Amino acid sequence: MKVLVTDPIADAGLDRLRDAGHDVQTAYDAEGDALLDAVADANALVVRSGTQVTDELFDAAPDLVIVGRAGIGVDNIDIDAATDHGVIVANAPEGNVRAAAEHTVAMAFATARSIPQAHGRLSDGEWAKGEFLGTELNGKTLGVVGLGRVGQEVAKRLGSLGMDLVAYDPYIGEDRAEQLGAELLDFEDVVERADFLTVHVPLTDETEGLIGEAELAEMEGGYVVNVARGGVVDEDALAEAADDGVVAGAALDVFAEEPLSAESPLLDAENVIVTPHLGASTAAAQEHVATTTADQVVAALNDEPVLNALNAPSVEESAFGRIEPYIGLAETAGKVAAQLFDGRIERVGVRYEGDIAEEDLDLVTASAQKGVFEPLEWQVNAVNAPRVAEERGIEVTETKTRQSEDFQSLVSVTVGNSDDDLTVSGTLFAGDDPRLVKIDGYRVDAIPHGHMLAARNRDEPGVIGFIGTALGEAGVNIAGMFNARETIGGEALTVYNLDEPVPGDALDALLADDRITDVRSIELNGE
Template sequence: MVKVLISDKMSPRAVEIFRERGVEVDEKPGMTPEELKACIGDYDGLAIRSATKATAEIIKAAKNLKVIGRAGIGVDNVDIPSATAAGICVMNTPFGNAITTAEHAIAMMFALSRHIPAANASTQAGKWEKSKFMGVELYGKTLGVIGCGNIGSIVADRAVGLKMKVVAYDPFLSPERATEIGVEKLELYELFARADYVSLHTPITDSTRNIINAKNIAKMKEGVRIINCARGGLVVEADLKAALESGHVAGAALDVYAVEPAKENILFGMDNVVTTPHLGASTDEAQVNVAIQVAEQMSDYLLLGSVTNALNMPSVSAEEAPKLKPYMQLAAQLGGFAGQVTESGIKSVRIEYEGAAAGLNTKPLTSIIIQGLLAPLMDSINMVNAPVVAKERGIDVTESYNDREEDYQTLIRLSITTEHQTRAIAGTLFGDNRPRIVNIKGINMEAELGEHMLYVTNQDKPGFIGALGSVLGDAGVNIATFHLGRHKLEGEAIALIEIDSELSPATVEAVRQLPHVAQVKPLKF
């Protein structure tokens, strides 16, 4: 009999489902890391919420662990690379608490607008300070939603119902999807200029970390109100405090913080700040939903080998796995490459399977491509929910098959149509079954992708390669491989460079300032 440990407080329905399925389960919430490390080796599955930290050290001690199930969305408390290296499936429940979190954001907006926490404390203290708590209406105001995915779109829907004007910033939000949910899609600076309220619903990525900072706050309307029920790292708290003190920001409502649990914070005690202790998912309904989902998913995996909402492995049978493995790596690279270089809203995706690839079970490959494409600006995206998310965002995904061998025995070509253009990237497997990129934007090249890559598009001019090499050399960046291609003499050219370490922002900017450069993107795989 397989055994599962529930190490965080969870709805009793999880235990019931495990036992109904014939899975032995122990509940041990509140353990110290040392206690967890000492016992984790006895279990096949670990069911957690946000308190347990599945660190590399814990995973190393988990000799029999096959699956970690997170009852909720965020997996910041799981070392996914370590779990993957150990062959442990990591899964979450991305849809179980979306409504609850969205409703909390709306509640925070009301509380902030009508001074409800302070007015409640004052009234219960025997005061009657009616004039002190003059509020503002939500009716007719403009709400700026940053991140219009699963939760953000629910917030937008509720705000439209309150007769607010809703504008949204989300690079992956198509105009058609924006129209469908009743929002106006804007660039970030336009949103800041127009919004009376700014509500954050985006994961932490390189492009969203510290997105609410002094520079961006200065672009906002005087008297703006900010709500954050997403991730604490989205806000530079010192910059927000300064803006609240100056009056440029009229108020803020926060459910998440840079450091949690937040026993102390520079924003605590301010009259124009409403705070809650990370309650976004804290409703009875959400707790039951995520507990049921994680127990069902983990049971299916442990007993049947079925994979649902996995963050680090594809949904594929044991028989298919050896054959599909190199194709999965190629699919992940194609999607990840396209996702990292695409800078505008995606309208459609076309995936062409040619030669040997056309005869495979391509469903997991397509899902992995879409996952890689959406991953740069979304958390909790996986090969199972990626097609659903793409559909919800109005992204049309099509596949085509051609079993004839043309230039290569096997080939996958990915074409992305955005609001401005259509671009394609193609890859193949060579005799060693290692993926190679063979065409980018119609330019032929042969490139193997490493962990750190630099992608540069430029006008083909003499001296450019030397200038680029000098910038990287001056920055102490070692070049592993250097791949070049061009359309024609003095036409558009591409450099795809494997480097030994991540580039600093200053080095990226130095490359961007070189003559004839059109686009610079540091890539990570």
């Protein structure tokens, strides 16, 4: 498959993609129509921060499966548009965490001790020892805005140097903050108390200009460090605050517009340090993000779950092995349920029983939705299935219980509407052998594979023989059969595994017999 790389990444990542058998093409200078032409037949796109991945680009790339961001920030990627097109967006959140954290610490020390300014003066032949009175970090208060991966690493490092830690992050619990030795506060309180304020948030509508004139005024005599995303700090306000002595210093590695314009007022502020987006620029970080991104691209092109997907349910690597077999089982149960149900599907329920209920199962539930929607011929995958359900007004529920009567773990998918519903349940035998064990209340032991037929009939002698004869006359070989009934002489359900699909006239012949109440072909595409 074609993998297009439009921003330079480490050779180790390119090699990993090629070793997986993919056609890797680079287009580092492509933009505009040239970029759209290059991506038109691409199955995967790998970018850093330089390529703008827009709705127009997704429209131009109908075969695109994944956009891999070799780094953590994704503000250059339209994730909503990606989701609408069913394209996975995945980043490499761990690859440059250490590098970004260390650069943040370096910038904090550099601005506290005016290291670049002193170096410049000395390089010019001036011994300005008496003009630089630094600030020690020990005993000062560090305010961390965004206590994610990088923010936590910065807190650990600077906390170990004797700084008091306060933090703002609405998505982090107090227990985790306490583990890091940080006091979790409202944003305004963090700004007011911080002697050093470090920023570790993505650029969004909510965070743009988050640190502005009012916040800088609250930090009188303090320092601001931003190695996260440009635009979070109001650069004009910061330059003015630095010039006026409102803040003692600042250090920025990222900017609203990059490269930074030579006209930027930040360049004229003597107590502001700037670096050209070097936060992830270490050899180890670049190799790590490149190989991590390549691994995710390979997984997506192999139709395997992507661990760091941002717009699709993902799962921790340590837990993936435990849920992996249930991903296909849930999708298959959903496909079977949708093909057996007679009516408009208005709701989908996914229920987990037994050991599996202890896991994080968002990815499995999304796969169940994909299975339900595929037979309806909707353009759907695990990425956009939840959005497709929402747009079409389909209610999706997920329930769990540790109790299971007959199986160690059981996955059930129910489809229904206000008039009726139907449930298909499955489990795994011997660890990874999928079986359908209940269909619409009937206990079965069916192997979900390839071409199948489900027949409802009166429990009378000769019915199964008649079905077998009819299939044989149609040239359809039976590979396996699983029969269940409610009561002797009541209704029975029989599931057949077949070597070929059942022709329409054979289905008509079966339904013409008054002992048979319903027959449904099930196609699982060999899965």
